[in-house]
Amino acid sequence: MRPMKISLREWDARHAELTAAGLAEPSYGGPLSRHAAGGDRRLLKLAFDNSAAALRLWNFLLTEEERLAAARAAGMKIVGAMKDLGTVPVMAYSFPATVAFYPDGAWWLPCFKELSTDLFAIADGLGIDDSFCPVRAMLGAFVSGAHFPRPDLLVASTGATCDDFSAIAQRLQGLGVPILWWEAPHRRPPDPGEEGVELPGGLAAPRAQVEFVRGELVRVREALGALAGTAIDDAALAAGIRAANEIRTVLADLREGVFATPAAPLPSLEMLVAEMLALHFCSDRAEALAVLRDLRDEARARAAAGEGVLPADAVRVFWVNPVADLRVMNLLEDCGGRVCGTEYMICHALDLIPEDVPPMEALARMVLADPMAGSAADRVRRILRDAQRFGAEGLIVSRIPGASHCAWEGAVIAEAAAAAGLPAVEIEVPPVADALRPALRTRIEALVETCRAGGGRAKEEGVGA
Ligand code: SF4
Numbered sequence: 001m002r003p004m005k006i007s008l009r010e011w012d013a014r015h016a017e018l019t020a021a022g023l024a025e026p027s028y029g030g031p032l033s034r035h036a037a038g039g040d041r042r043l044l045k046l047a048f049d050n051s052a053a054a055l056r057l058w059n060f061l062l063t064e065e066e067r068l069a070a071a072r073a074a075g076m077k078i079v080g081a082m083k084d085l086g087t088v089p090v091m092a093y094s095f096p097a098t099v100a101f102y103p104d105g106a107w108w109l110p111c112f113k114e115l116s117t118d119l120f121a122i123a124d125g126l127g128i129d130d131s132f133c134p135v136r137a138m139l140g141a142f143v144s145g146a147h148f149p150r151p152d153l154l155v156a157s158t159g160a161t162c163d164d165f166s167a168i169a170q171r172l173q174g175l176g177v178p179i180l181w182w183e184a185p186h187r188r189p190p191d192p193g194e195e196g197v198e199l200p201g202g203l204a205a206p207r208a209q210v211e212f213v214r215g216e217l218v219r220v221r222e223a224l225g226a227l228a229g230t231a232i233d234d235a236a237l238a239a240g241i242r243a244a245n246e247i248r249t250v251l252a253d254l255r256e257g258v259f260a261t262p263a264a265p266l267p268s269l270e271m272l273v274a275e276m277l278a279l280h281f282c283s284d285r286a287e288a289l290a291v292l293r294d295l296r297d298e299a300r301a302r303a304a305a306g307e308g309v310l311p312a313d314a315v316r317v318f319w320v321n322p323v324a325d326l327r328v329m330n331l332l333e334d335c336g337g338r339v340c341g342t343e344y345m346i347c348h349a350l351d352l353i354p355e356d357v358p359p360m361e362a363l364a365r366m367v368l369a370d371p372m373a374g375s376a377a378d379r380v381r382r383i384l385r386d387a388q389r390f391g392a393e394g395l396i397v398s399r400i401p402g403a404s405h406c407a408w409e410g411a412v413i414a415e416a417a418a419a420a421g422l423p424a425v426e427i428e429v430p431p432v433a434d435a436l437r438p439a440l441r442t443r444i445e446a447l448v449e450t451c452r453a454g455g456g457r458a459k460e461e462g463v464g465a
Contacts, residue, residue: 003302003309005047005267005330008033011055018052026056026287028063035062041114042432047330049270049309053294060282060291061273064101065148067283071099072149077227080151081280082138082169083161084184086349087367089280091221094240095228101148101283104165105276106138109147110431111325118144126171133164133403134324134431142172150177153227155220159183160373163404180223182216184367185209187374199369200351201382213364221360237359245352247289251278252350254296259340259390263308265299268339269329272322275342278349309333315451316340318392318422320383320413324400325433328440332396335444336452341390343383347371376409380416387422393451396444399428423450 006014015031032055036043040062048054071078079100081088092100109119119140123129126143128136141147156169156179173179187205190196195207225231254274258266274295281288302308310333318341323329332339348369354362371379387395395417397410410426417424425447427440 001050003265003307004050005309005333006050007047008036008043011048011050014050015055018055023052025059026290028059028066029056030059032058032062039116040112041116042112042326045327045434046269047267049267051266051298053291053298054266054270056294057270057273057291060284060287061276064105064283068099068101068149071283077153078149078151079224079227080148080154082154082156082179083165084157084367085279085346085370087157087217087363088155088220090240090244090353090363091217091237092224093243093281093285094232094237095224096230098224098228099283100280101151102280103138103141103148103151103154104135106141106147107133107135107324108326108431109137109141110134115432117146123168126175128168128171131402132168133162133400133406135165136168136402139168139172142177143175153180153223154178155180155182155223157182157184157367160186160370162372164402180220182220183212184216184370184373185212187368187370187378197365199365200353201347201369201371202385203369203374203378205365205368209368210361210364213367214360217360217363217367234359238355241353241355241359241362243285243289245355247281247285247292248278248350248352250289250292250296251275252352254292254299255342255350257296257299257303261299261303261308262312263302263306264310264314264338265302265308266295267309267329268319268332269326270295271339272326272329272342272344275344275346275350276322279346310338314338315448316391316393317447317451318342318383318387318390318395318417319344320395320397321345321400321406321410323398323429324431325429328398328427328429328433331437331440332444335441336448337394337444340392341386343371343379343386345372347382372405376412379409380413383413384416384420384422387417392422394447395422395424396447397424397426399426401428401430423447 011032077098079092080103081100089100092098119137122140122143123136158181190206196204197210277288315337317337319339320343322344353366397414399406399410414424414426
């Protein structure tokens with residue numbers, strides 16, 4: 001079947017067809033519509049890629065709760081890693097019989113459930129109302145206990161993190177949920193004459209900051225060891241870093257292959273989900289690698305055949321921040337655009353972790369490379385550099401309702417892009433954006449039309465950095 005996007009209902013027929021043709025699925029495989037029947041109603045409104053690789057991706061994503069329950073039943077230790085997005089899970093998976101997940105992922109539950117759960121109501125009742133970002137759903141998920149098991153160890157980074165998350169995690173601790181806090185300082189460039197250290201992503205930080213974070217991570221490592229009942233040596237941690245880098249390498253191949261190919265071998269929605277696997281491997285590191293390899297191979301095969309899911313002239317858009325409502329990724333493509341590069345606030349989880357320095361220092365460098373741990377100017381430089389590298393014609397900043405960092409940073413990013421000759425628009429996307437769909441469509445179509453009319457000079461002249 002040629003590459004195309006299909007509905008959930010069409011996926012049922014496609015699944016039967018693939019199964020009849022001998023598709024061998026992993027244990028979590030099966031028709032996608034069962035997830036909608038189980039409460040993930042947003043799936044009924046999404047358009048999906050029709051490949052077996054995409055089927056595996058969605059089934060993997062949507063069975064994480066079952067995986068965590070199975071891990072608990074098997075006696076494995078479960079670590080909840082909050083906010084750092086990419087570091088603590090690398091450490092946790094280096095220990096035997098330990099899995100890590102991000103309770104922050106509850107961010108998307110109101111979308112998947114189309115607001116049919118009481119997660120926001122619980123948060124409201126605890127004083128965390130909609131002046132906070134949708135990550136407040138995490139508080140409701142902890143209290144209800146309905147979406148993930150209570151972790152054996154809950155770890156949270158603080159310091160250079162957003163106010164929303166700190167306040168919500170503090171509220172959680174106030175409810176009697178113990179949290180191991182560790183601090184990530186605000187990244188600054190080395191002063192003149194001060195020893196500096198190169199970070200992933202082309203950044204730099206003072207040696208003193210790297211040493212400070214390394215010390216904080218040592219505390220986390222010791223807590224993980226106490227939980228697992230055994231310490232690990234640097235060789236085991238280095239092996240964990242290599243395994244994470246293997247996943248990041250496959251993901252980088254996938255992103256480069258899809259973003260650089262004119263006809264978009266895979267849709268923006270599946271690419272967004274694929275990026276999220278890098279954070280904590282969706283609670284199964286080996287399977288995450290297999291899922292990403294399948295996607296990469298599918299994208300390569302389609303590109304080699306000159307096939308894709310979108311017209312070759314779809315306008316190339318660089319997307320900033322993840323969307324609270326996944327359906328908006330479909331909307332971009334309905335409006336004649338496509339994603340050709342992303343900055344979902346997780347670039348430090350996509351960049352390779354250094355393997356030529358001691359592992360604890362490597363992880364500390366990664367922490368400091370977090371785009372949200374430094375200045376907005378650093379973030380803008382990276383965005384413009386990547387937008388140029390991927391040949392973006394336009395840029396969308398997707399604001400997150402209530403998010404403390406979105407109030408002004410989004411405008412700064414959009415203005416910097418426009419000043420560099422890249423037409424840009426800011427939109428705000430709530431967890432279910434159907435009521436705003438006409439307005440969002442108008443704004444996205446306006447950007448696409450501006451780009452088609454030759455509004456961007458980024459490709460010809462280069463931007464930023
Ligand atoms: S405010 Fe932004 S950085 Fe903070 S939890 Fe929400 S989305 Fe994440």
